[in-house]
Amino acid sequence: MNGFSIDEIFIKVTLVAPLSLGFIHIILLGLGKLSSTINKSSWFNALSRMLGYLSLCASVGLLIFSIERVLNFSKPFDKPYVLITLPIDIHIDALSLYFVLIVNAISLAATWNSIHFLSARENNGTSNNVFQHPLFFHGSVNLFHFTMLLVPVVNNLILLWIAIELTTVVSALLVGYQNKRASWEAAWKYIIITSTGVIFALLGTMFLANATSDFITRYEDNLSEFEPKYGQLLNDNSVFESNDPGKVTNVIMNWTFIRDLAVAGGFDDPGAHRFFLLSFLFIVVGYGTKAGFAPMHTWLPDGHGEAPAPISTLLSGVLLKSAFYAILRFFTLANIVIDPQFTSTVLLVIGIISLLIATPLILKPKNLFKRVLAYHSLEHMGIIAFGVGIGGLGYGLNHHLVISNNFGIDIANKNLLLTEIYLGFGGAIAIFGSLFHIMNHALTKALMFLVFGNIIRKYGELDYKGVLRKLPGLGSILILGGLTLVGMPPFSIFLSEFIIVYGGLKEILVTQKIVYSSLMIISIMIFFVSTLLIFIGLIVHLARVVLGKQDKDKKYVSRWLYRFRWKKYRKLGRRRAYVRPRLNFRVKMRKPRKYNENIPLYLLLLFVLLFGFGLLPKLSLLILASTRIVLFGY
């Protein structure tokens, strides 16, 4: 197709579609505000609704395209682009594609729900505030979608930081969308904490930049010694400008170049080790704040609790994972250069601390349910870090056993990972489980926030007890989603947690260093105790929501309380056959049910159940390839 490969088309469509839709929404909003047609003109309102549906169609298209790429993925794709004068190098490998798939899936669910969320708000009256207009909401959601898609596809680590920072900007105004004091304070807390945290990540990236610049300086000073070893690598990556050989390009901050250089031994000196070590620590603190790790998690409960349901879905489902993606990229580089035991221990400890802090917060009985869901995000991000930590630690300690047993396998062989899993080496298994858990948590959290958002919308207030009685369909989905969240079989989260623990236990059995095996044993014990307590905590909260009793003077009449009159049906037809019985308490009419409102919930529930029995083959291979990238870089 005019010389474009399918991968190039995929990149362009994936990035351009949500970006252009976002700008169209914002520009139209601006024009509407300038011409004062906002909320006054019916065609303007119709146009804004139509654009919402267009965003939904775009999300569907992007998801289908991502699935097609996953099914036909064969090798990584690299392409340099230039935006005005800024070079943007794109790199898509299995790990990137996996995250792109998750982002598109969750964004579709959120966009679908946004349409109903906004129409319900419209029924309650319109506001003249530009930040509360549906066009602003849809535009910001599209831009948010774009920034989260940018994170896994950029190669340059500085652009990665910029993309993550942009997600903060776009999402902060959405957190305050409800226009209440609590919402704006939550948005303020969110943007201040994540911005201050992410700036640590920039400092970490700077230390890495110093390490690579140091190498270039040593290369130029010792050309005769370094050129035979690294000259080809530098030429292949176009590190020096063709016009001016003394000038370096932006390629030196590309992840692929740093990885190749690290594997080739370019950072084998104490100075570089120090920079990588500090860089990794600052990165974990910086991006860890965005990923919601404890003790930097204080923005999580307010941000997720006060945001509208579709936004909470995006924040919890994909934003946290995008930040963790950045940590994974630096984890891979740091593992190659410095001791993988150190980097994995850091992640393991962070994961355990997050679990320990999440447990009492979830057990607190009087917490609002949405805040409880936010604390579950803290718990599950802790589990993900725990999985990568214990897997990386085990792999770092014990992978020599594979080599020393001489199975005739080349270390760089792509089948090494499969062989490790076949042989039962747990490090790789635990990391596989962790990556699988990322997807499971994203789907489950999306399900929970969306179903809870629908419940709140139907109730119209925060006193939402007795959901199973009043709204049996949504109540059932809430129960099933809650059981998934706490890791009950046969749901997907149980399977991923099982894989993580299985991998960890396998490594403990073969680890010979007492200190590390003790650390791993203690970690797994904490994991078991925390998950058990969290199970009890969520069951209590769920029981309160689905079975509790509401205040007597505010009750909603469910359809089960309507009486059906056969005679009236025969005479007048279906419309007049139902009658509301006389009740002693005040009732509030429910709004007409929209049948397509719950479709994303059913689909999410289906996948959450499906993945509890196993992965689809292509998806399994994708996660396997992603595990290999996390461990080796290739």
Place this chain on the structure above:
Amino acid sequence: MEIFQGLLIFFVLFIENNHILIPLEIFLVLLTLSITIDDDISNIIRNYRIQTILLLSVVFLTAIVKLVSESGGISLGTSIFLLEIFLLPLLLFWSIKYLLQRATLSQNIKWGEGKEKIKKGFPRDWKSFLSLFDFLKLDQQEVFQIQRIWRNSADKSNSQEEANGKVRTNSMRGKNREFLPRVPRDLFIFFAILLLSFIIAFYVFPPDGAHKNEKLEEQIGLAVSLSLHLAGLYNTVTKRDIISQVIGVLIMDHGLYLAVVKIVAVPVPAQYFVIALYAYTFITILILVLMIPQVIRSVKEEDEKQKDKKGQPEIGLDLIANTSPLAEEQD
């Protein structure tokens, strides 16, 4: 051109041999200390603006020294890099006070006045063109109102603390627990931050006997930038009013700005970090312009609603919303 290059090299040698930048960096740290221990928002903003100009001098001189030492001179590409470095602190210095005043006022800008003027006819000279933007200016009454809000915020944040000469710690530790008086506490933590920064800097650039003097500039530069960074974080976390929290974020920005020119090679990849910092500063300005007025307006609206309900004025929180990052989580 050769004379210019010669003068440049002489200037760079003068700066390097006499360690001109080190006292300037120390002064940056002292200004950060004064911002940390001060509560008066006007003083904080003034000290921040002085720090911005000082930072501008330090980063500009550092960039010139590095460019001449590493590249042998300044070309067109590197001039653009110098301009980028120069522009950001200058813009902050020029605009920050106005933006903070606007954010405090939290009233909508009167765009209508500008539209009315344009409808009368497009201006034909510079004075008329500039007068189109008069609606952006603050009048005397608004300035007095802002000064009063800033003074009240400083008083309120201290009233509970200084009533008994004791400090109420942050809410995570309990509201009635005594700790240290505020100023000594801030001084103690500031010097701890300084010590930690120097430890990290000496770890990253260990003193090497052969190249001791060359390393000194890098060590002190990194230590200063880390201390600005951490002190800014401390300000953001502990200050209760929104304006001081934003100043804390901007001080962190300063620390990073200094780190870019001190530890990263110029012009590449330092140029990309400068672009990243422009993006970060843009985000901070966006917070000021868009979010602070919304936060303050929502606080005032809620106070008025409660006042209507109860008939008594609640404590108007103005700038002190429950926005501290360490604030107790509300259920």
